[in-house]
Amino acid sequence: AQKITQTQPGMFVQEKEAVTLDCTYDTSDQSYGLFWYKQPSSGEMIFLIYQGSYDEQNATEGRYSLNFQKARKSTNLVISASQLGDSAMYFCKDGNQFYFGTGTSLTVIP
Amino acid sequence: EAGVTQSPTHLIKTRGQQATLRCSPISGHTSVYWYQQALGLGLQFLLWYDEGEERNRGNFPPRFSGRQFPNYSSELNVNALELEDSALYLCASSKDRYEKLFFGSGTQLSVL
Numbered sequence: 091a092q093k094i095t096q097t098q099p100g101m102f103v104q105e106k107e108a109v110t111l112d113c114t115y116d117t118s119d120q121s122y123g124l125f126w127y128k129q130p131s132s133g134e135m136i137f138l139i140y141q142g143s144y145d146e147q148n149a150t151e152g153r154y155s156l157n158f159q160k161a162r163k164s165t166n167l168v169i170s171a172s173q174l175g176d177s178a179m180y181f182c183k184d185g186n187q188f189y190f191g192t193g194t195s196l197t198v199i200p
Numbered sequence: 201e202a203g204v205t206q207s208p209t210h211l212i213k214t215r216g217q218q219a220t221l222r223c224s225p226i227s228g229h230t231s232v233y234w235y236q237q238a239l240g241l242g243l244q245f246l247l248w249y250d251e252g253e254e255r256n257r258g259n260f261p262p263r264f265s266g267r268q269f270p271n272y273s274s275e276l277n278v279n280a281l282e283l284e285d286s287a288l289y290l291c292a293s294s295k296d297r298y299e300k301l302f303f304g305s306g307t308q309l310s311v312l
Binding site for chain 1: 233235241242243245248256258288290292297298300301302303304305306
């Protein structure tokens with residue numbers, strides 16, 4: 091069965107620094123996608139960025155970018171120039187099924 | 201354009217009662233998903249509805265059920281409530297199962 095793994099329960103980053111959040115996908119599918127979502131303390135889930143396994147370039151959306159390593163089936167989220175408002179839970183989700191990883195709690199330190 | 205709306209925002213029930221949670225998807229979205237998020241934990245997949253039919257369900261007992269109406273809105277019913285059902289219930293919608301999900305603000309269910 092497919093499985094999404096996020097190995098970092100909690101991360102801290104200094105304001106204005108970059109941080110990388112890990113996500114790996116255990117699947118035998120050759121075609122797949124991975125989504126990243128942000129969940130602030132308010133509870134609502136917000137879509138951030140998506141990577142397809144056949145995309146030629148790593149996805150980028152503003153300060154968010156993905157470091158996609160196809161052989162490892164990992165799609166790590168890079169947040170550049172961290173802001174206090176980036177403090178939240180971050181979840182990755184497989185694009186073929188309905189399952190989320192366990193999430194990473196990011197705290198941005200002023 | 202209106203986003204995904206859920207009602208009620210908060211719901212307080214006692215053990216053994218039934219709870220009904222409602223969700224209206226974004227206009228044009230036919231797929232609706234339900235997730236349970238217990239305090240401090242991740243999202244557990246409950247149900248997927250598309251075109252009025254239940255298409256998939258997660259590892260939850262049958263007392264978790266729901267339906268999707270012709271206008272694509274959806275209802276989640278939880279029967280014989282147990283204390284551990286206390287959680288945030290999130291509804292999401294999408295155009296199809298491979299596209300990004302748009303989430304509502306959730307219903308916080310408390311079982312006393």
